[in-house]
Amino acid sequence: MNPSPSLPAGENALAQITVSSRIPDFWKESPRLWFAQFEAVVANQKLADESRYNLVIAKLSREHVEQVSDIVLTHPDTKKYEALKTRLLVVYEESEVRQVQKLLKELELGDQKPSQLLRRMRDLAKKKFNDETLNMLWMGHLPSAVQAILTVSEVKDLEKLAGMADKVVETTRFAEIQELSCMRSSAVPSSSATQATLVEQIAQLTRRLDNMETSRSRGRSVGRNGWKSHRSASRSRDRSERVRRGDPNWMCFYHFRYKGKANKCIQPCAWQKQQESEAGKN
Structure with missing residues (x-):
């Protein structure tokens, strides 16, 4: 040419x-x-x-x-x-034997539309199978729910059946996606909700640690002060008891603590008598 x-x-x-x-x-x-x-x-x-x-x-x-x-x-x-x-x-180009083998054993619907699968099967069949046989092979690859609908349908034309199957599969897949989405939404909190929950948990733990530390500090302070108060109270009780019994050697708080440097005295205090007695001995 x-x-x-x-x-x-x-x-x-x-x-x-x-x-x-x-x-x-x-x-x-x-x-x-x-x-x-x-x-x-x-x-x-x-x-x-x-x-x-x-x-x-x-x-x-x-x-x-x-x-x-x-x-x-x-x-x-x-x-x-x-x-x-x-x-x-x-x-x-694949041999006719290989094409028939693929047609009978290797094709799957997968993510394809049923009509796309049918066209692929027609290409491999190359008119070796009539529409009735091809229809049987094709429907064997479809989900059982789709097969049930097509089986009771009065439509016999294979191309029209393929269009019907496309709509059924599309509707079924959409429903499955919606159901899965609802399940995930109810079972798994959103990222923002999860983050808020974690922040609240951390805040609670922080408050608990702060409260524990405050309690320990108060305990130590109360313990020390309590011990001192207890000791002072014991001494006061001891002195009071000695006064009540008329102990001639009892000394007031000022002389008991500051000895000769005391500027005050509470009677009956034995400090002055003790000093005079010691001076007489010398």
Whole structure:
């Protein structure tokens, strides 16, 4: 196929650059789908075989080019694009056996919509299974609640069932999220509430420690003062008892404490008599 005769060489090159920017890098997981998109993009450009070949080469990574190295190094004189496409499909497209195996054993709904799962299963089935069989396989991957609703439905068209399943799953997942959110809200306090609780607990512990320290200080003070008071009271009681019994050696508080330096005296105090007796002895 030759380039459009109405476009000069420079404009044709510019058109190829524009087209190339619209083509994604090669998808090794879905090579046939990638080529379908590629051919749809270049369909209106009326590009020559070699131009298509060059565009595909530009979208291949090193890994992909290594799989077609013989075509790149010694490419055929004609149908270069077809040779490149055929090789890439042979290398990267899964065999029919592998596709059927994946369809029957490996697919799961996961986070997909049921309609997305159905499209993936159709792609793998490639018309090897009729809609009735595909419907049975597809419903086997859906939650039991969704299966129950679809089973009693009068809708038989598989695409319409897939749309219905999307709505049911969406509603179910939303309800589960709401329930989980309520459970977490009731079971776990918010971060601000938790912080406030911790602050209050710390304040309570601080007050308790302060009260304990104050009580200890008062206890020590009362103990010391109490001991002194008790001692003083004992002495006072002793002196009073001695006075009551008429002890001739009893001395008043002032002479008892300050001896000869006392400036006062309370009778009957034996201090003066004791001093006179000692002076007579001398």
